[in-house]
Amino acid sequence: MVNESVWLRPARRERRPLTLDRIVAEAVALLDEEGEARLTMRRLAERLGTGSTTLYWHVKTKDDVLDLALDAVFGEVPLPAAGAWRERAAALVTGWRAALLRHPWSTGLLDRPLMGPNALERTEFLYATLAGAGFGGADLPAAAFSLSTFVTGSATMQARDPAGDGAAVAGRLLAHREAYPVLAAHGLDPDWDAVFARGLAYLLDGMAARTQP
Amino acid sequence: MVNESVWLRPARRERRPLTLDRIVAEAVALLDEEGEARLTMRRLAERLGTGSTTLYWHVKTKDDVLDLALDAVFGEVPLPAAGAWRERAAALVTGWRAALLRHPWSTGLLDRPLMGPNALERTEFLYATLAGAGFGGADLPAAAFSLSTFVTGSATMQARDPAGDGAAVAGRLLAHREAYPVLAAHGLDPDWDAVFARGLAYLLDGMAARTQP
DNA sequence: CCGGTCCTAGTACAGCGTATTATCGGTCGG
DNA sequence: CCGACCGATAATACGCTGTACTAGGACCGG
Incomplete structure (x- = not known):
């Protein structure tokens, strides 16, 4: 289902594109707030405003997300x-x-x-x-x-x-x-x-x- | 469903009772053979010859099984x-x-x-x-x-x-x-x-x- | 206008942990 | 000897998970 109305649909450039970096950053935020057990592809997608399976275009498996999130932590060192x-x-x-x-x-x-x-x-x-x-x-x-x-x-x-x-x-x-x-x-x-x-x-x-x- | 025949049903004393120790030992064996991802309550129960939810009489959650399995490893030291x-x-x-x-x-x-x-x-x-x-x-x-x-x-x-x-x-x-x-x-x-x-x-x-x- | 390419959404499925409920087998009091 | 109880087991069912598959939307070069 497509967004119903032009007016409700976010304008072209306002909608930030979904990128691997955004996914990883949001995963880190979700993990910080709720811990590993609550990290779900569906919940992650929801926070990003996309469908859950859309994530799989950017990422092969959930394990990829975890690997990337962990490396993001190392990046803070x-x-x-x-x-x-x-x-x-x-x-x-x-x-x-x-x-x-x-x-x-x-x-x-x-x-x-x-x-x-x-x-x-x-x-x-x-x-x-x-x-x-x-x-x-x-x-x-x-x-x-x-x-x-x-x-x-x-x-x-x-x-x-x-x-x-x-x-x-x-x-x-x-x-x-x-x-x-x-x-x-x-x-x-x-x-x-x-x-x-x-x-x-x-x-x-x-x-x-x-x-x- | 009960075992169909007297002949097929294991004799009284042959059937070892299900105990916490047996569960933990089998969990360790399963983990050794197949790793953490493949440890499932259903699979564990199958190896023990019981129904999966029966395990929950001896154990509160799957996490308990993991905690006990880990402590069993420490016991080898x-x-x-x-x-x-x-x-x-x-x-x-x-x-x-x-x-x-x-x-x-x-x-x-x-x-x-x-x-x-x-x-x-x-x-x-x-x-x-x-x-x-x-x-x-x-x-x-x-x-x-x-x-x-x-x-x-x-x-x-x-x-x-x-x-x-x-x-x-x-x-x-x-x-x-x-x-x-x-x-x-x-x-x-x-x-x-x-x-x-x-x-x-x-x-x-x-x-x-x-x-x- | 048209194809193609990149991205997104939806649907569906098998498997998971486990709450709930029913039922078994054995023991014991009368 | 029998009925009642109780520790132990099994079956059913629910909501949730990761993700394969499929179909479509948005943009772009010709």
């Missing part, structure tokens, strides 16, 4: 401009973590290949920074992947946290206090920023010591 | 008996990684709260080991979470790898060699065991240096 290798690496992974936490749904998509241009660009930056710092041979992939697994793991860990409301979790721990004494004494919701900063320091210290003793 | 703190921690995370990689679908479930008894037991063990080694104050959660995020991140990274067949990935990298020069020179499928071992060494070195200088 700034590439630090200058500084010593350690500061540059720390700045990169800190911004990386922040981007993932700004879109908590993204941590649920971190399985699946990270082959988008934005992801590759950040990985390349990390490799290049470390290579320039003297990491070579087996140390280069080890250092690069240590940092990236650390950041994705940290973000996933933290994003997972609020799911069960803290009180219920604490209660469960206290109820089994004899089985988990140390855990019960410390709780499972630390100061995540501090944990990340200190853990990153451990890792960078270890990397520096092994290669520049 | 051995708790090392003796040794210095560093060896115990290394043994724990190495076994942890192995269990996750034995069931690659598990890395796709690592968002979602890890509150099962097996997960908690491993976390408690890690906390206790590190606390006994002298990690205190802010160093205790930092050290414990660094290790666990490192292991989950590493397993996820590696499990993600084979998705796009290596050749296509390498081709894509080479096609954009000028954009990703360092990456193209090294490829994206390193020796994962070596990467993990070295990265773990970085981390443990850094932890040891900060707390036992």
Whole structure:
């Protein structure tokens, strides 16, 4: 069915064309607002003012949308401009973590290949920074992947946290206090920023010591 | 509809009762064989020889099945008996990684709260080991979470790898060699065991240096 | 005016998770 | 021995999903 009237039909140029970029941007917005479970091709299309199956002209499957949305998150990670290798690496992974936490749904998509241009660009930056710092041979992939697994793991860990409301979790721990004494004494919701900063320091210290003793 | 004939109907005691444990074990088997996308309540029930909705007497939702399956994987991680703190921690995370990689679908479930008894037991063990080694104050959660995020991140990274067949990935990298020069020179499928071992060494070195200088 | 090409909409289908309801088989009180 | 109960199972049904297929609208070069 076509729009009934000339007057109601949006004027030619007012109707923004449907593009892949608009689809991805709207998917990110929808995921931010409602989470992964509520991302539906129909709902996404509705927000874009189109029919649901129209999306399939721009995109092959729903998985494509998710891959593109995830890479869009990586696109938010700034590439630090200058500084010593350690500061540059720390700045990169800190911004990386922040981007993932700004879109908590993204941590649920971190399985699946990270082959988008934005992801590759950040990985390349990390490799290049470390290579320039003297990491070579087996140390280069080890250092690069240590940092990236650390950041994705940290973000996933933290994003997972609020799911069960803290009180219920604490209660469960206290109820089994004899089985988990140390855990019960410390709780499972630390100061995540501090944990990340200190853990990153451990890792960078270890990397520096092994290669520049 | 009831089984038609006495002869075809399984004898009383031959028919194993449907229990939560059987459901979870079968879910793990199904996930191992066919992956997460093919895990369906109907298919799971079929393998168990029951109707699909019968499962809902033992389980509240499908998510419960996934949570339980994931915790079953954690249950495969051995708790090392003796040794210095560093060896115990290394043994724990190495076994942890192995269990996750034995069931690659598990890395796709690592968002979602890890509150099962097996997960908690491993976390408690890690906390206790590190606390006994002298990690205190802010160093205790930092050290414990660094290790666990490192292991989950590493397993996820590696499990993600084979998705796009290596050749296509390498081709894509080479096609954009000028954009990703360092990456193209090294490829994206390193020796994962070596990467993990070295990265773990970085981390443990850094932890040891900060707390036992 | 006409073809073709890019894009959009509609219809339809198989499969999903699960709420609801009916029914079974075994155990136990009388 | 029997009826009543109850833990466990099955069947049916509903709304929603991803997406294949098809038909059409809008623009464009000739």
